[in-house]
Amino acid sequence: MGLNEADTRAKLIDPALHSMGWTEYLIRREITAGTIEIINGKPKRKKGRTDYLLCLPVKEGENPLSIAVLEAKNEDEHATLGLEQAKEYAKSLNVPFVFSTNGHLFVEYDSFKEKVSEEMRLESFPKPELLKRLYEMHKGFSLEDEGAKPLSVPYRGGQSERRYYQDAAIRAALEKIAGKKEGWNRVLLSLATGSGKTRIAVQLLHKLAEAGHLRRALFVCDRNELRKQGFGQMFSVFGDNAAFVENKDPKKNARIIVSTYQALGIDEDGDTSFFLQNYPRNYFSHIIIDECHRSAWDKWSVVLTNNPDAVQIGLTATPRKITGEKSPEKDKDEKISRNNLKYFGEPVYEYPYAKGWEDGYLAACEIVKRSPSIDDRPIMRDELLEKGVSDAKTGEFLGTSDVKEIYSKENYDDQLILPDRRKAMCKDLLEQFEKTGGVKQKTIIFCANDKHAEDVEIELNNIYKDKGLPNCEKFAFKCTQKGIASGSLGESQEGLIANMRGGKNSHFIATTVDLLTTGVDIPCVQNIVFFTYVKSPILFYQMVGRGMRIDEAFGKFMFRIYDYTNATRLFGKEFISTPRTEPSSSPKEGEKRKIAKVRGYYVEIRDEGTFILMKDEITGKERPFTVEEYREKLAASLVEHADNIELLREMWVNPEERKHLISALPGGEKGALLLRDLLKLKECDLFDLFAEIGFGVPGKTRGERVLAFDYKNKDWLLSLPGDSANVIKALARLFEENGIEELESPEVFDVAEIKRAGGIKALAKSGLNLGDVVSEVKMGLLAA
DSSP states (O other), X not given: OOOOHHHHIIIIIHHHHHHTTOOGGGEEEXXXXXXXXXXXTEEEEOOOOOOEEEEEOOOTTSOOEEEEEEEEOOTTSOGGGGHHHHHHHHHHHTOSEEEEEOSSEEEEEETTTTEEOOOEEGGGOOOHHHHHHHXXXXXXXXXXXXXXXXXXXXXXXXXXXXXXXXHHHHHHHHHHHHHOOTTTTEEEEEEOTTSOHHHHHXXXXXXXXXXXXXXXXXXXXXXXHHHHHHHHHHHHHHGGGEEEOBTTBOOTTOSEEEEEXXXXXXXXXXXXXXXXXXXXXXXXXXEEETTHHHHSSGGGTHHHHTOTTSEEEEEEOSOSSOOSSOOHHHHHHHHHHHHHHHHHOSOSEEEOHHHHHHHTSBOEEEEEEEEEGGGGSOEEHHHHHHHOOEETTTOOBOOGXXXXXXXXXXXXXXXXXXXXXXXXXXXXXXXXXHHTTOSOOOEEEEOSSHHHHHHHHHHHHHHHHHTTOOOOTTSEEEEETTEEOTTOTTOOHHHHHHHHHHOSSSOOEEEESSTTSSSOOOTTOOXXXXXXXXXXXXXXXXXXXXXXXXXXXXXXXXXXXXXXXXXXXXTTOOOOOOOOOSOOOOOOTTOOOOOEEOOOOOOOEXXXXXXXXXXXXXXXXXXXXXXXXXXXXXXXXXXXXXXXXXXXHHHHTSHHHHHHHHHHSTTHHHHHHHHHHHTTXXXXXXXXXXXXXXXXXXXXXXXXXXXXHHHHTHHHHHTSOHXXXXXXXXXXXXXXXXXXXXXXXTTGGGSHHHHHHTHHXXXXXXXXXXXXXXXXXXXXXXXX
């Protein structure tokens, strides 16, 4: 039997790499945050993946430059087995060279040539100098060139200050700038909400500044909250060299200027005089545009066009190609997308939500779809007149000429107010919350307009009072562009957001229109609710992004989307943008309609199913899967990889085989953990989840397996001295506390409970091998 992966690394691969010049200083291990598993009600992070990341030699004090991924396999596996997996890692890590080896042979994939080599002896593995020459040749610059200097500048705060994908994005941006090819000074980075785009911007400017390339920089956005967040991070690195623009003070003494477009004097009418008077042509050497998908064009484009020689870096969290039903919103999205790609070119690096979820950096998403029965059909003028329709502002009854002939569901709460529908939706939402921990959950509800947001706020607070729940200063509150919620005690919008972010006893549900779609960092948000119909894919992704952040302090590792308007249909679209030739169907400027209001409808809220948001292996896009749909996919895949329950058990006690099995399943470990929670099997090990859905064996909790361990292994335990048996029972109890991986930890025999039972000495007296004991305990715990 050949060496396992760990021994193959230590005994075969490491010595061979060292002999080729790949010393330990040139080999890094990139580790993700890791999957979060809830065990006995407590969150536990598992270690993220670890790869060989090969780096080029640098001078002392310089940043190591990642250049290749090497995937290690067991000695008795084919060298090519890890190549496809390594190619995926290389794409995420932004490195051009990919290798896979079993300790004897290796195979290479060169992303520049897009070709795979023949298998070769590991002794002929390329040396650092060769990969450096190949890298420089294909990139079109030497690492000794002036333009490449930022690549070797260390991170401010050290390597721990960045995540692997942030490093990959920064290198991708700096490589394009150093290459000086056509379009070199226009860079687009696309990363999911919550992945740290502002941190990337700060480190980029730091590297450029330390290399002597940065003269003056502008970090520009279109929301005050974004400006505040951006300035805070810029100031932490650049100190007084960073300043933000306000009150028509251009802060021309600052090296790093942080501003909104509005603060630069560019108003809604496109007046650019303040900006042009204070910042002459090519005033800035570098410009970073946050949320560039919506903020770089039309009336604000002067910031870019007046600095044509500047390095301009666009940051976006939004899908870049648009499909969907025909609408003015889609037309607008198409125009924005075309502008982004035409101006910046293709993104040099992308990090989608699905990848962030898989890595453990972004929260898992469960989708609960609900449906108001009244939305099944349009409402006609005659039935409104029959019920008695009134003007929503004056209360006066409306006549035929005041009412549209037909109202579709997209018009509800905007042109036609239906109090019965709103009441039913609010009541149903709080009932859903009661099923998942109570009504006091941090939530953002997206509404059709300011009036709708206010009505929903009032309705939710009334229901809360009717339930007789303890007094809450602000259970639901309105937070919109047009003003402060009634009864908000004078709180500013910033104050409302801050209290929602930090308050544990108030400010639970924010009703909004678009104020909270972007630029607001509230990691504790547990629910995103759609009470409005959304047509814009760009806007939809921004809304959903408010829930994607993990908040470990708050105990939030997943979020739910409550979808009452089928907004989640916009997940997973293939975004393709084509020039628009037909005229826009938007309403004419200044067109006014009376807002109609009618009561007397019975509205039932129907369950449309629970869904898991995950990557579709066919399209590569994230999309909602029903729980049953995902369960069936998982079951089919399990049976394909393990013919029977006994084989599954054998694979499960082997760490490497277990890891490979889980990674091969649809959704990987993240999807399985989310399914386990939805099936109310939280207290079970994943083995029992798989046993139940794949082979029909009823799942047992970890506690039940520990209790059964004694009688199922009675003969073995009785054959051992008492202290040895006690150590083995103590090992079994660790399974209940922390899962099977706890038994595989190198420090398992240092655990206090194991030591108290007799520890290693007790087992040694009985002549027991520690590794064999752990394996027997694992098999005994999972025995039928």
